[in-house]
Amino acid sequence: MRTIIFLIKKEFLQIFRDKFIGKAIFGIPIIQMLILVPAITFEIKSVKLCIIDNDLTSESRGLTSKLDGSPFFTIVDAVDSEKEANELLYDDNADAVLRIPAGFGRDLGLGRPAKVMVSANAINAMTAQLSWAYLSGVIRDYNAGIALSGHPEAATLMTAPDITFRYWYNEMLNYKYYMLPGILGILVTAIGFVLAGLNMVKEKEIGTIEQINVTPVKKYQFVMAKMIPFLLIGLIDLAIGLGVGKLLFHIPFEGSLFLLFLCSAIFLVAALGLALFVSTMSGTQQQFMFVAFFFMIIFILMSGIFTPLESMPVWAQNIDLLNPVAYLMKINRMIMLKGSTFADIGREIFALTAIAVVFTALAINRYRKTA
Numbered sequence: 001m002r003t004i005i006f007l008i009k010k011e012f013l014q015i016f017r018d019k020f021i022g023k024a025i026f027g028i029p030i031i032q033m034l035i036l037v038p039a040i041t042f043e044i045k046s047v048k049l050c051i052i053d054n055d056l057t058s059e060s061r062g063l064t065s066k067l068d069g070s071p072f073f074t075i076v077d078a079v080d081s082e083k084e085a086n087e088l089l090y091d092d093n094a095d096a097v098l099r100i101p102a103g104f105g106r107d108l109g110l111g112r113p114a115k116v117m118v119s120a121n122a123i124n125a126m127t128a129q130l131s132w133a134y135l136s137g138v139i140r141d142y143n144a145g146i147a148l149s150g151h152p153e154a155a156t157l158m159t160a161p162d163i164t165f166r167y168w169y170n171e172m173l174n175y176k177y178y179m180l181p182g183i184l185g186i187l188v189t190a191i192g193f194v195l196a197g198l199n200m201v202k203e204k205e206i207g208t209i210e211q212i213n214v215t216p217v218k219k220y221q222f223v224m225a226k227m228i229p230f231l232l233i234g235l236i237d238l239a240i241g242l243g244v245g246k247l248l249f250h251i252p253f254e255g256s257l258f259l260l261f262l263c264s265a266i267f268l269v270a271a272l273g274l275a276l277f278v279s280t281m282s283g284t285q286q287q288f289m290f291v292a293f294f295f296m297i298i299f300i301l302m303s304g305i306f307t308p309l310e311s312m313p314v315w316a317q318n319i320d321l322l323n324p325v326a327y328l329m330k331i332n333r334m335i336m337l338k339g340s341t342f343a344d345i346g347r348e349i350f351a352l353t354a355i356a357v358v359f360t361a362l363a364i365n366r367y368r369k370t371a
Helices: 002-017 019-039 058-068 082-090 104-109 125-148 154-158 175-206 208-213 219-249 257-280 285-301 314-322 324-338 342-370
Strands: 047-053 073-079 096-100 117-120
Touching: 002 019, 002 175, 002 219, 019 175, 019 219, 047 058, 047 082, 047 125, 058 073, 058 096, 058 104, 058 125, 073 082, 073 125, 082 096, 082 117, 096 125, 117 125, 175 208, 175 219, 175 257, 175 285, 175 324, 219 257, 219 342, 257 285, 257 324, 257 342, 285 324, 324 342
Parallel strands: 047 073, 047 096
Antiparallel strands: 096 117
């Protein structure tokens, strides 16, 4: 134990000897939280809409006014032809085009289904889907207004069931509440994975690791001494991130702080184990960064931070069984927003623990072979 303590002191001295790294370790988390939490969102604030009104009746103008009054749409132009509208889409001057055909008002007056056509720029599929969802909502509100105005189709509309929605655990659908736990996961991943691996490869490049290899220090002692400083730094950065989220973004925290830090510590052991395993096979920092970039992209994009895990193909969900970031994302959100206990996330904790043990064992085993 005494040997490990001496090695840990050496690691801390080596880390903070580099003034840039010492500042970046604690400065980067604050900057990341301030930029990423309010910036990363799937919400669309203003959809640029073009109108083709071939009906020119009070009903078509009423629909246009309804859209113009919506906070989600900005009517950028009203044109007479499909060609002009398509040019606006092509030049990115419009995100969607709404075509109101002739006879729209007549059909409404006779109680017949009135049709409209929407063309959306689907280069960004998510934007196109959300634009259509917002537009559908406005049209439904317009239909409800027609029903109340006494049109013949009102009887049919008014018999629809009255549905009341309630959103649990994030009642106001505040996207910051959803994103902050994920950003914390990325933050801890970057600290635990990238910096630890670079630290070990840097020792290879400058030759100091050879001085350790000729001492009676055991391999597991060396690996533990490499992991513990970055484990502590990662937990400190997590605390900083939580503090920034609470003070600046008023993020709710419903669960156990101890459980969150325990799960994050287990995750850090897994991330550090993989980082040290990769670093034992890398001769330079460039080689390590190339491999680290490969793992980071896969782990983060498949973690569920942007898309639900359930929406992924079955083969991708099977790969995610080995993705420690995916477990951390789910754990963070369940503890912070839902107030989950150990019983609720026990499966994820045990899986994360198993991954941590395997990655750490691989790091020790591989280092023993190349020492």
